[in-house]
Amino acid sequence: MADGKLKKKLGLLDLTLLGIGSMIGSGWLYAALRSSGFAGAWSGYAWALGAIMVLFIGLVFAELGASVPRAGGFVRYPNFTHGNLVGFVIGVSALLAYTSTAGVEVEAVRQYAMYWWPALGQSDGSPTDLGFFMQILLLVFFFALNYWSVNVFGRINTIVTAIKFIVPIVAIVIFFGYFKSANLQVPATHPGGVHGVFASLTGAGIVFAYLGFRQAVDFAGEAKNPQRNIPIAIMLALGASFVIYILLQFSFMGAVPSDLLKAHGWHGLANVFNSPYADLARSLGLAWLVNLILVDAVISPAGTGNIYLAGASRILFAWAKNGHLFKALGKVDVKSGVPRGALWLSLILAIAWTLPSEFQVWGGLIAAVTSANVLTYMPGPVSAAVFRKRLPNLKRPFVLPAFAIISPLAFIASTLLIYWSSWGVDELLLPVLMLAWVGYALFAKNDQGKGDVKRAVWLLVYYIALFILSYAGNFGGKGYVSSPVDIIILVIISLVTYFWGIASSYETPVIPEEEDEHQVEYHEGTEAKTA
Template structure:
């Protein structure tokens, strides 16, 4: 049956939604995060994976209540607009645009880096892409575009096949490397400062939270899901739980299998210089040629599959921005035959290609902190919106209701804020000014809007939040000026987060208007 123009087709089952989440998590993250986190946290890196899973689960449960009650394509962009008006909705849309379109670029970058084993002409000696390398990355994005352009059901079937394969290789890698496990490796210290600081830094800097961020796919595709009120919350929990077990096992299998002589000579931090493609180089040092080839095949397929998902998600976010009135109308329309927002998909392709072009963030490790932080800025307003809806829409049907929301909702906001702070000054000095300019720019240009006074009144908390986080990041202990000591810095960040949370909840729209799809 053809849907009316602007409507989405309900094609995705619970299995599809779960595999979308797991498939986007098991991408480039498993290929690099184990080595990077070892350099920051050493034997304590298991705590980083656990803490990351808890934080993302908190964020995910908040999203589960919102998306189950109000299933919307690109929900992370729609909900703040409903609860706090156009200025907040626009700025969160900007952060979503940066986060989603950049992730597809990160994944094709990972494909190219591992493909260097077979095709050295794709990169320079420092790992940066050559002209041919850029062409290959762009070509991959075009392929993802065509897969998504066809239809929602074709996209779902392709993802299911790829995700099934993506399970097999990590499991084989875990079992194989555990045969070489040396528990003494876990006692080797990481690079200073290590300890709790290393654990916190690895959450964003090593790609741990980035590796978990795929839970959001169930929210982004909620309007295309069968029975989203039931399936979206379940899919979020399944994706996070399965990925946590796989990642933790991969982390310890990797650390335990590193040859002791190599580790003693270089240390965890020094391994980055000799393990540019961590699992493939580790297999080489162990003489496991068959495992090298298997990993290299998966190293192309896994990130490619994830990039395919994120390009589709980016289109849904741009579609949501258009539905909020912040992009041209055609980007907010769904093709009647395919059920795909094709106008938004074209824009997603262009922006994703832009992220693969030369920049100071090129190469996987350089992009991760920025992408993770931009994504968390997207999730940050979710708890504030939940509190606002609990107050102003008490009768809203909530198939999933977050338990102990009075505690877990502000805790989720604090956790998101700490992740932003742990991303460090080099990342925040770039991202936060963009959001401040977006806030000020939209406020100045929308003065003739009939809802202007309401939009301004409901958005001051967000501007204050950005300014406070910019200052704290600058004077803090995570690549800042170290004017604050630990744990005083994190206590102050927590207090600021709670002030902004309750301020934002208090100044939300008294009568939210939930726009029907």
């Protein structure tokens, strides 16, 4: 494969809509119902808390992405500051998160398409042979859209995202016409209260709904004026998505018929509404809205799946640039400006996530997608603090205000979100990452490899501490440690790990000089290692 350059084709609108298009996917179709079951009227606090926590994380990456714009930056920054071992383990987490999301979204498309074509699925919702074939064809279609040009990909995403806006806005307007304030007085009991707010952040898919902010960072290598556009795109995408989601939440809760709510409660509605917004519209006698929502239920996850297949290829491209995959995957096609080798591997892995249910171990990891995403964010605040400390004169077009407060808070937020994902998720995901750490460390023979191990000890200890506390805690664990003691312990673990991670970095970050990336600039008096 000839080695070309990434095409700088994505403007501010493209980057913003990549973020919004990722957030307004299948999540909006379920999150309001599930959050109501966890927290009732307190769901609004959950959406606000989730937005603030993700905003802290996003602002840290806004500074990183603006100062050192790199395709797949979430995987590359830890490699720059701590070496190959940390970069490899974070890459494993990103691989799980990204390649699975495209597969999960096409499954959502197929399940909703069953309303018109029942032969696509069985009675339990699993795919028939025809349904499985349809999922593969859809992934191949996404592959084709991405294969030819990043410009084509960006334009199609802009159109699809504009369409995806229409139905949620229509639903908001119509359902607020049936709003009953008395509904908000009905408490949630599973678990309800503050515990319900925390549990709904991951259990109801609230944080999952916000994770698309990362697209502006992932596509930094293809962005026009990334120093300006990446921070703005992150903030615009998060802000717009928060407004849409909070309005969807309260329009849904206020429109639920009183008799249904009285009979089942917020938690019991999950047994009544299989497709929450469509079933709510049906209960209100709005047949036209039912069909409109079901059409969007196919379009929305399809658009998100397309974005994540493209994003996965940039992550694999970045992993190859770190030296952890075949060099061919780190090359860019000369004509299209697309990392086609990485895109091929993304397609294969996405198809693997949609394999039939008998692959229980592989399929079981799907529940860990949200935590896998958050675990790729966790090192970001540490890397950003290292750049601040070791490269004080690095040109920063976006300087995060109150960095000394927001950066550790972003790390704490990541840790809390992983913990709140529950023991059922952490017992699957954390051992995979610990094994990846140990496996890579066993091959560290030379001085550089041994140095990478020393710079990565903090990460392994962090995983072990989280694993133990998740087991002993009261979010799916044994309940040996109750709230708020568990939260206090988590904050302490987070702060110790954060400052330990900063102290364990390279004396000077190693930032490769790459002809297909944007130039990294330094003010006078600063030197950086290059590789």
